[in-house]
Amino acid sequence: MAGRPVYQPGEGGVEGRPTRLQMFHAVPLVMAKPHWHAQVEVNFIARGAVHYRMHTHEISLGTGQICLFWGGLPHQMDDLTDDAIYAGAHLPLIHFFRLKLPEAVPRRLMQGATLVTGSTDASDQHNFERWNRYARSGDPVKAQHAVDELLLRLERVRFEPYDLVPAQPRSAPCEEGDQQSTRKVGRMCDYIADNFLNDIDSIDIAGAAELHPKYAMAIFKRATRMTINEYVSLLRLSYAQALLLRDDANVLRVAMESGFGSLSAFNKLFRKVAGMSPSDFRRDADSLPQPRRGRRPPARSGLAAGPGAALPSWPPNS
Incomplete structure (x- = not known):
């Protein structure tokens, strides 16, 4: 190098x-x-x-x-x-x-x-x-x-x-120091990926990595810049948005299928992250032209656009 x-x-x-x-x-x-x-x-x-x-x-x-x-x-x-x-x-x-x-x-x-x-x-x-x-x-x-x-x-x-x-599937190798923390965070992410649609909390997630919950939350936040709860919510919300794009989507059913314990909790988080209600999200999707593959997400999905060199170095400094 x-x-x-x-x-x-x-x-x-x-x-x-x-x-x-x-x-x-x-x-x-x-x-x-x-x-x-x-x-x-x-x-x-x-x-x-x-x-x-x-x-x-x-x-x-x-x-x-x-x-x-x-x-x-x-x-x-x-x-x-x-x-x-x-x-x-x-x-x-x-x-x-x-x-x-x-x-x-x-x-x-x-x-x-x-x-x-x-x-x-x-x-x-x-x-x-x-x-x-x-x-x-x-x-x-x-x-x-x-x-x-x-x-x-x-x-x-x-x-x-x-x-x-x-x-x-196999486990990541055991390493020392910062790499050990990375491995532990990886194990927590593994567990979240397998269980985010179920009723889980930070204690369950920390236990999957054999860590004390407070320590688990600290190293997770340091590694991902998100709390454990924010990370779980991100996966649930993204899954819910995909379900809402289906023709037969029902907001209450989507909330339950996405791992939210109640409709009110789902609506509150959806508004906080997406800036609109789940119903408005569906309505926006319905109002857009339909591509060949089916419904498209609203323009608020965060697509990066703008001029750039044909071959910039990647990754960007972000």
């Missing part, structure tokens, strides 16, 4: 607003340490090769491969070739929960697995560049079109060969 630019994640290693969708087509940078972000990450290797150090495994990807993984667990691009270019997106969970993937895939991704496919072609080279251009155009119609096309492209993996790495 001598003489190679290095990206230094911010304190705690977590980046970006959970509701913010970012697309990129970039020259990647080696990361000095793992980082986190509460979105699902899509990477397409347009040229060269990269190596990732994930929460429970390592993986190398070459030209033409796509990977999909949950960014809420620590991950690090720790090596790459000098000619590497990659493209993709950080997808808010509302988009992830809309994806029609094979039944086992979403659960495995939330547990820390990486989906990898080499079933790509020349159209992917063109499309990922175009989706990034549309997302940064400042035109909300183009930006939404890019999102819809990307989601359809990801759903296509169910028709083609793909791998989940590791092949079977």
Whole structure:
């Protein structure tokens, strides 16, 4: 890595607003340490090769491969070739929960697995560049079109060969110091991913990592810049937003299915985070033109747009 630019994640290693969708087509940078972000990450290797150090495994990807993984667990691009270019997106969970993937895939991704496919072609080279251009155009119609096309492209993996790495779930290796805390936070995220639709609290979550609740809350907040309750609420709310986009959605039923104990609690949090009621969210979605894939989310979903260089270095300093 001598003489190679290095990206230094911010304190705690977590980046970006959970509701913010970012697309990129970039020259990647080696990361000095793992980082986190509460979105699902899509990477397409347009040229060269990269190596990732994930929460429970390592993986190398070459030209033409796509990977999909949950960014809420620590991950690090720790090596790459000098000619590497990659493209993709950080997808808010509302988009992830809309994806029609094979039944086992979403659960495995939330547990820390990486989906990898080499079933790509020349159209992917063109499309990922175009989706990034549309997302940064400042035109909300183009930006939404890019999102819809990307989601359809990801759903296509169910028709083609793909791998989940590791092949079977396994625990992260035990490490010392700050890495030990990272491992503990990862175990808490694992537990939350498996149980966020159930009635769980910080005591349950801390117990999954064999920690005292106060210590668990402290290291979780330091690592993710969110409290444990905020993180659980984020997953529940994102899941609820995806359910509300269905034709047969009922607000009370969605609240219950999303892990909220009452309709009033659901409405209060929804207004706080989304700036509107669940009913208004549904009404806004109904008033928008319908893309081929079904209902689209409201424009308030946080899509990043604006001018940018064709090949900026990534990640951004955020």
